[in-house]
Amino acid sequence: MVLAAESVAQNISFAIIAVMMVGAALRVVTTKNVVHAALWLVVVLSGAAAIYILLAAEFVAVTQVLVYIGAVMVLFLFGTMLTRAQVGKSTDTDNANRAPAVLVAALLLGTVGYVVVDAFSDERLPTGVVPVPTSDVSDTLFSTYSIPFWALSILLTAAAIGAIVLARRD
Amino acid sequence: MLLNQFLLLSAALFCIGVYGVLARKNGVMVLMSIELILNAVNINLLAFSYRNGGDAAGHVFALFVIAVAAAEVAVGLAIVLLIYRNRRSIALDELSQMKG
Numbered sequence: 001m002v003l004a005a006e007s008v009a010q011n012i013s014f015a016i017i018a019v020m021m022v023g024a025a026l027r028v029v030t031t032k033n034v035v036h037a038a039l040w041l042v043v044v045l046s047g048a049a050a051i052y053i054l055l056a057a058e059f060v061a062v063t064q065v066l067v068y069i070g071a072v073m074v075l076f077l078f079g080t081m082l083t084r085a086q087v088g089k090s091t092d093t094d095n096a097n098r099a100p101a102v103l104v105a106a107l108l109l110g111t112v113g114y115v116v117v118d119a120f121s122d123e124r125l126p127t128g129v130v131p132v133p134t135s136d137v138s139d140t141l142f143s144t145y146s147i148p149f150w151a152l153s154i155l156l157t158a159a160a161i162g163a164i165v166l167a168r169r170d
Numbered sequence: 171m172l173l174n175q176f177l178l179l180s181a182a183l184f185c186i187g188v189y190g191v192l193a194r195k196n197g198v199m200v201l202m203s204i205e206l207i208l209n210a211v212n213i214n215l216l217a218f219s220y221r222n223g224g225d226a227a228g229h230v231f232a233l234f235v236i237a238v239a240a241a242e243v244a245v246g247l248a249i250v251l252l253i254y255r256n257r258r259s260i261a262l263d264e265l266s267q268m269k270g
Contacts, residue, residue: 010171018179025183025206029190034198041202044183048209052232055176055216056224060232064212067236072205072243079198079247083254094193095263101192109185116177125171125220132224140226141233152237159241166248 007127014054021047032093038076045069056131176217184210197250197260201243208239 024043031037045068052061141149183206190203212232219228254260 007171014171014175018175021179022182022186025186028202028206029186029194029199034196037199037202041205044206045209048213051176051179051213052216054171055213055220057216057219057229057232060212060216060229060236063233063236067240068205068209072240075243075247076198076202079201079250082251083198083260093196093199095195095261098193101189104192105185105189108188109181112181112184113178116174116181120173120177123173123221125173125217126223129220129224132219132226132229136226137229137233141230144227145230145234148234152234156237156241159245163244163248166245167251 010054014051017047017050017054021051034080034093035077038073038080041076042069042073045073056129058131059134059137173217173221176213180210180213180217183207183213195261195263197253197262198247200262201246201250204242204246205239208235208242211235 021044024040024047027040028037028044031040045064049061049064049069052058052064187203187206187210190206191200194200194203212235215228215232215235219225219232222228250260253265257264
């Protein structure tokens, strides 16, 4: 009974978060205002962090909040400011490909949705999974995946230097 | 919880992101749509990690995706900034010099 109550609570919170995320994501791609799009993106990213907590991934959720909501959103707002995109409503934020884009997205959703439902029709997630300890994540990261980790470090350095070189004025 | 509810949420976010990449004109907005796509991928990775009883490998890959996304945004915004500096506009459909 305890497990059943837990499951109901999880499902209700999932439903609330999912509806919020999909609605906010639709606003990100339809709003005419760049700053509003950035703020709706914050809603989607926070919802994703909540979903990660539902999936017992606390460290990833905290990283999501720090990196995405903290750093990436500041970058986006700086980008908006520096490119002097109209902060108010702008009339043409969409290009001429709108109808084909709707078609492609709908077809993709239909295909992926069909495949996913076909493959995992009503598979239940295991109950009572304990949150993965951060020590497990770090052990895996620094043993099995240490070479990708080094590659990622070099990639981040290269990206940071590249961004500085691209953006500075001579 | 079903596995499918997470996979379908992720598929919906992914397709919304694809629509944004295809239909948006403003370079910054295209980058935001790419963030939607990357988040959809992360939800998938963590859902399968949970399905396998809390496999830490899924978490590691999700962290890799977050780090790569941060690098991508930094370089992407630098490029958008450079386009703005050269052309006074970041409308991506006007960038057609390389069209044959």
